[in-house]
Amino acid sequence: MNESILVIGATGYLGRHLVAELHARGYHVRALARSRERAEGPGPFGSPSLAGLVDDWAVGDVTDPETTEGICDGADRVVSALGVTRQKADPWDIDFRANLAVLRDAERADIRSFCYVSVLHSETGTSLTVRAKTAFAEALRRSHVPHQLINPSGYFSDLTDLLTMARVGVSMHIGTGATRLSPIHGIDLAQFIVDRVPDAPGEWDVGGPDTLTYRQLENLAFSAVGKKARSIGIAPSLLGPAGWIADRVSPRIGNLTRFFSEGLVTDAVAPPTGTHHIADYFREQTNGTAA
Template sequence: MTENILVTGGTGTLGRHVVDRLAAAGHPARVLSRTREPYIGDLRTGAGLGAALDGVGTVVHLASDPRDSSADVEGTRRLIAATPAGTHLVYISIVGVDRHPYSYYRRKYEAERIVENSGLPYTILRATQFHNLVLFALEALAKAPVLLVPAGTSLQPVEIEEVAERLVELALGAPAGRVPDMGGPEIVSVAELARTYLRVTGRRKPVVPLLMPGRVAAAFRRDAHLAPDHPDGRGTFADFVATAPGRSGYGTRARR
């Protein structure tokens, strides 16, 4: 079968699941990489994008970097500039990016607007935080004698494989614009998520909620990042931790 799908960020935490599911569905995808043959391309400079996009009918744009202020916005602009007219662009975003002051979320929202105004047929899916990222954060916080967590803050974590499944459905379907948000099956306080993590992993230490200052923390307390009307996920955080303690899959390029 002719390859006609390109995945940016295909070697990342979400991207690996998307690529595997596309292959299982009979649609092997090209993975854009700065170093890996044969589809070498760089969203930071635009180099190699034309060749990587040649003959592609769908692009699943997952590449993102919270540490780089230009990665999402400028990278999306360069990708669109190199993408042939009529190509279906599928973009993964985050619930609440249009109402949250967190700088990374604002950049994701700007990238959304670039996609919407690109002239390309597109689909945008917003998802809540992945179980992997929550576990990654709690693993880091649990290194201290006391596990300090933000007070008054809840999350709606979702299983990353379920998001990948939804993205593949969207990539193989017709362009749909911005589709309904995708959230996890339950909204849980960060303190309770921390206690779940400690309980499932057999650890004991105090969990201490701490009121965090600033506009970003206040927005999280207002639940600007939640999708209460879309508890679409099936797997809970407790289920995830029980099968993957210590294996969040996140490193220095964690997103969300």
């Protein structure tokens, strides 16, 4: 495989799995990172180190115009897993503006395709995070660069909070906990994305092999930590006041509250793929054997 792929967001949970999969399939991988040393260290939630997986390093801050100017030179395609959730950064600066800066350079360089990983149902969310993702997805659709949009239902890594609550001994859900999810492992999602990199433009929703309610996921977390399940339901009517209070604490806390609370009440089920199961992932995280 002679094509060169520029990966932005390469040091995050999904980005690391993407780099590993691209490298394994013989692509020439160029990765943008603020720190090569940090990128070559262990990744979050068991994602791999990038040591030995990157052919060409671009070191710099993706929000710096000097970094993104000419970033696509020599690349055939771009894959972006760039985005923020819990990090102390403005989603408009990262999910929208930084991705847009790379897209503008991709247009200049006339690359073959730009693949962007968004999130399922982003068009219905009210948090700053999903609004920024939706805005960039629309900019990508309007670009002359062939686009590929991937909308995962949610990552296994997002659900490690359930393990944290299970270790404490009590978990919380909204309403009856009947919201249905089909989260996907980073390895399976990376394989799905790389399968489509050489394909025609398109948009795909994707989930993992299991569809479970939030209550079922809570029970799996309690089982993984070896504790009896104890869960508290929170009335959906409290979400509005909670968001109002969070907004006044800080914009970041308000955004996170909206992002995660909306995820707790909105079904996120997409066509299944992959072989990794959330129950196994919970056990691996608990035993310290995450792949």
